[in-house]
Amino acid sequence: MRLAILFVLFPLLPGSSPRCGDKDGLKHLVSRSEIIALAEIMTVESPPLGLWSGTIETKQYVTYKVKNILKGSLTDSTIKVGHQLYRNSLSVDQEKPRLSPSLFRQGNTLLLFIVSKRTVSKEQNGTYRIGEELVSTNADCGAVVPDTDLLKKVEELLSSK
Amino acid sequence: MKVLQTQRTYNTSPLPNLVKHENKVNHATINTGDGNPNPSVIFGQATAPGLNTLDFSDIKLLDAPSNKGGNTGSRVVLHETLEAYYTSQPDYSTNALLAHNEVGKIFPGYDFVLNSIQYGATDANGNVSGFTFDAFEQNNLNAKSVLTFKFVTPVPRTALPTESSARLGNMPSFNLSEVKKIP
Numbered sequence: 517m518r519l520a521i522l523f524v525l526f527p528l529l530p531g532s533s534p535r536c537g538d539k540d541g542l543k544h545l546v547s548r549s550e551i552i553a554l555a556e557i558m559t560v561e562s563p564p565l566g567l568w569s570g571t572i573e574t575k576q577y578v579t580y581k582v583k584n585i586l587k588g589s590l591t592d593s594t595i596k597v598g599h600q601l602y603r604n605s606l607s608v609d610q611e612k613p614r615l616s617p618s619l620f621r622q623g624n625t626l627l628l629f630i631v632s633k634r635t636v637s638k639e640q641n642g643t644y645r646i647g648e649e650l651v652s653t654n655a656d657c658g659a660v661v662p663d664t665d666l667l668k669k670v671e672e673l674l675s676s677k
Numbered sequence: 678m679k680v681l682q683t684q685r686t687y688n689t690s691p692l693p694n695l696v697k698h699e700n701k702v703n704h705a706t707i708n709t710g711d712g713n714p715n716p717s718v719i720f721g722q723a724t725a726p727g728l729n730t731l732d733f734s735d736i737k738l739l740d741a742p743s744n745k746g747g748n749t750g751s752r753v754v755l756h757e758t759l760e761a762y763y764t765s766q767p768d769y770s771t772n773a774l775l776a777h778n779e780v781g782k783i784f785p786g787y788d789f790v791l792n793s794i795q796y797g798a799t800d801a802n803g804n805v806s807g808f809t810f811d812a813f814e815q816n817n818l819n820a821k822s823v824l825t826f827k828f829v830t831p832v833p834r835t836a837l838p839t840e841s842s843a844r845l846g847n848m849p850s851f852n853l854s855e856v857k858k859i860p
Binding site: 562563566567568569570571572573600602603604605613635636637638639644646652654655656 | 717718719720721722723724725726729730753756757772773774775777786787788789790791792793811812813818844845846847848
């Protein structure tokens with residue numbers, strides 16, 4: 517029933533990359549992701565570091581309104597996710613160190629594969645605060661257009677467990 | 678494995694523990710740069726599947742005589758080289774992030790500390806010559822470093838964003854000038 521609803525919601529969207537729909541790769545992605553959700557982009561922050569990932573990983577943050585959770589649980593219907601900026605990966609701009617403006621556009625609904633990761637931030641008093649943030653499981657396929665074929669494969673993998 | 682600049686080519690098979698089978702098709706390539714500072718790279722960058730770029734003007738700072746212990750230039754080179762090697766393999770070619778995390782368990786990269794940019798002193802002309810940024814070795818909160826960056830040209834303090842809103846992406850051009858490991 518849930519799958520049928522998803523097909524109705526996303527019948528005409530362009531297909532996701534074949535690289536992200538590859539059977540083995542998708543199985544790995546589904547199993548490693550703590551949360552898999554369909555979510556609509558509310559805001560896309562500017563890239564905080566302005567550099568491609570390397571020895572130091574860089575990310576750009578996107579805030580989503582969660583529409584449907586396929587795996588895991590969330591306490592809030594609004595989430596902020598850090599998407600890594602690996603040069604030449606499928607989710608980034610071809611020129612500048614930023615997310616693909618066409619994929620990450622306000623109003624777009626994406627299928628997210630995410631995990632939680634430890635972060636460290638500095639407080640005004642000079643101490644460090646350890647927290648957690650949500651980040652893409654995969655720099656290429658952590659956020660993809662949810663075409664019906666991909667959703668069907670994900671549902672099959674989740675139900676086969 | 679191909680190293681640009683020196684044009685030396687190696688077969689990837691001498692790393693048997695890292696691959697499922699000998700692979701004579703996929704090669705890792707390391708761009709070692711021209712020795713000049715590369716403002717778009719801090720230590721190293723995953724440039725494309727099977728290709729990483731190094732900035733040796735940054736990397737050598739890790740081995741300063743006053744900087745014993747912790748991460749070294751050699752380990753960062755190994756991090757970047759193995760990352761390129763991983764992403765040259767079909768299983769990893771679509772996942773530089775996974776390669777970064779896997780390699781980081783052995784040869785760590787760095788995690789920047791959010792909101793930790795601090796400007797240096799303002800000189801008599803009202804200019805700032807650079808700033809610092811805190812970082813921890815990947816997966817190791819006991820290994821802190823303070824990275825010092827110098828602006829290519831000193832910048833009027835009034836032209837810079839506040840420290841709380843400062844990001845590397847909205848700063849004038851800079852290069853890494855010092856790495857200080859905190860015991």
